[in-house]
Amino acid sequence: MNNKKGYDRKFQNPTTLLIVQVIKQYLPDLYDEVERTKERNNKYIRGIISARTGLTLSSKKHRLPNQETIEIEKVKIEISDDLPEKLLAILDSIPEILLTYILHFNKMEKTINELKFQEKNSNDINFLIDNHYSSNGLNESIGYLENLILKIQEQNIIERLFKSSPNIIGEYIHEENKINIYWIGIGIINQITNLRVDELTLITMLHELLHAYTIQGFDIDGNQWDKHILQNINLQITEGFAQIYSDLIIQENFSYLHKTFISLSKRLQPHYKEYKSWLDLNDRNIYEKVRELLLKTRNSRITSYAQFEKLLKSIEKNSKDIVR
Ligand SMILES: [Zn+2]
16 A cells, blocks of 8 residues: 655656656645645535535434434545546546647647746846847747647647646545545646645535535435436536535635636636526525525435426525515
């Protein structure tokens, strides 16, 4: 058993090894930062999720005399040294040199900005460098990098990476009762997008914990979502619940994360964004409505999106009737 963590671990897979070597230069504390963020927020986030969804991961069934059972299903969060298979398959198909450049993508964009600043101010700073300056060199470098970025973008690799989601940076594994946070994946996304490591970690934890609570959580009557139903359920429904609650909780409790959440969501596949059409997120009773929607989806054993949309309409109609 390999007890070493983070960069100290021996990586067998050559693609993972290459990625780790590149991101280590820029993010030497990556693993620790992900772990710290997890430790600091784990309990706090669970408390908020439980309060907002009305679901718990443990259930006390008091109602039946002499049959009081306490079921506890804890969901552990592990910081995984692996990369999800789907993501690895995409990364493996990219030539090594191109992969290295993709991990430099953000640096190249920053460098262009810096070179443009230098070019713009070059006349004013010439007194410091004895007028030895020629703007041709700077313009040439800017042109070189801009062209390179264009060629990399034409390969659509970054889009392909995001399409392998939800598993780039986190994954809820129902059968194993756990959540994986892929710290190397977080490093990759940070290098491509410049979104902060701690913010990516928090958003991932929240999204995956919401899967755990909405799927595995007990309602007030001690019911869970039927495991057999879940095997055939439309992804728009399960992803939608994780995303709609993420959006609401972030706006309410972690407003500083909202910009990053939006920026990340924009790149994801459509079924991660469909929830925006479900309900008015600014509704005063939005949490009650989402909870009603979730419990009815679970209890009515809905699997298709068409059935779900019917339910959605009935909830909207009911709430309008009440207002009248
Ligand atoms: Zn998800």
